[in-house]
Amino acid sequence: MGVQRLLAATMCVSALITPTLATIYWAGIDESGGEFAPGVLPGTFGVDYAFTNNSAVDIYVKESKVFLPSSNSIIENRIKLLTRDFVLSKVNLFRVAFLLERMCPLEYGLGSKFNETYFKYYKEAIDHITLTRGAYAILDPHNYMRYNDASEQPLSGSVIGNWSDPKAATTQQFGEFWGELASRFRHNEKVIFGLMNEPWGTNTSLVLKNDQAAIDHIRAAGCEQLILAPGNDWAGGHSWFDNGEDSNANVMWKLHDPIHNTAFDIHEYLDVDFSGSHVDCVSDPRIFLSNLTSWLEKHDFKAMITEFGGSNTTGCYDMLKVLVDYMEENPVYIGWSMWAAGT
């Protein structure tokens, strides 16, 4: 999600205590931070960006308490996180954002050559979550299916694989990038590969092609972990059938994973335009996810909702509870992570 959504989307989940985790195997939070200050490259670790706060991760996992700091001291002073402590039961998942232009500096281009310093910081965060604490981590390139200019995210940058844009990285490069990243975590079964945050403003067939290239390279590298593949249109669940011929519903079923361990990555905010930027929660997920749910059942796919949220109003608490219950009652949903905690 874009930074503009953060204010409204930091939220309280105290209404969500003790869910019966019937079909939900993963539940947790989104760790925003590695993608911060996207216009500053390479940026300084701990100043412009950071991944996770290990002590906070420990608290989430050990006490099942989601802690939000009173202010985000590090990066965006316009982001004011709420001061309350939030409680979730069974936090076992962290979705950790990073910026592609930092992992693959522009002088190298998108692909298998990484900035090893940035990777080392990232791996330390992932290893702490997974190896030290035993929770799961979703690797999240927070790039909107774009690479080369993240300065005005989510608006700037060339869509990966767009052959009519000479500055764009290719689908092949995206595949090679994922093959390399995945292979570096091949032996860590607690890692989940989130292919891309919120593709938008491109052809759904291209999103499919890029997703497919990533899956093919990950599997070719011998990695068998769960993959989360996004559709187009900000990964929205409510809009899965929008855009006619080019809808996610019409195109994304063609995705193929040779070992059948890929789920769709869905984002669903509950405000009036599903953007997560308004205080009131008015978009009932039971209504707006129903078509996606049927589609998943029909095509025998699963999904994880890796971004959702609402403000700290009573109406939002109630509707967030509705959404979590809805996911528990519908076995096509296998997990979720909620936006957001900063570093």
Ligand SMILES: *[C@@H]1O[C@H](CO)[C@@H](O)[C@H](O)[C@H]1NC(C)=O
């Ligand atoms: C990290 O989290 C701990 C525990 O929540 C908190 O006390 C500390 O201030 C945090 N550190 C930073 C740099 O935000």
Ligand SMILES: *[C@@H]1O[C@H](CO)[C@@H](O)[C@H](O)[C@H]1NC(C)=O
């Ligand atoms: C790699 O990252 C480090 C740490 O941020 C930075 O000092 C260095 O300049 C980066 N290298 C490239 C090629 O971007």
Ligand SMILES: *[C@@H]1O[C@H](CO)[C@@H](O)[C@H](O)[C@H]1NC(C)=O
């Ligand atoms: C997008 O779709 C349009 C219409 O089908 C097509 O002309 C164009 O080549 C496509 N572009 C890409 C990059 O997929």
Ligand SMILES: *[C@@H]1O[C@H](CO)[C@@H](O)[C@H](O)[C@H]1NC(C)=O
């Ligand atoms: C490809 O890039 C061109 C030029 O920037 C743009 O007009 C077009 O919409 C893009 N197409 C896709 C499918 O992203």
Ligand SMILES: *[C@@H]1O[C@H](CO)[C@@H](O)[C@H](O)[C@H]1NC(C)=O
């Ligand atoms: C679900 O699909 C039906 C049939 O195409 C459509 O009439 C309805 O508006 C859709 N529901 C939502 C909430 O988009």
Ligand SMILES: *[C@@H]1O[C@H](CO)[C@@H](O)[C@H](O)[C@H]1NC(C)=O
């Ligand atoms: C909700 O958040 C706003 C903005 O941070 C704050 O002023 C307000 O006191 C909060 N309300 C509750 C009920 O926590």
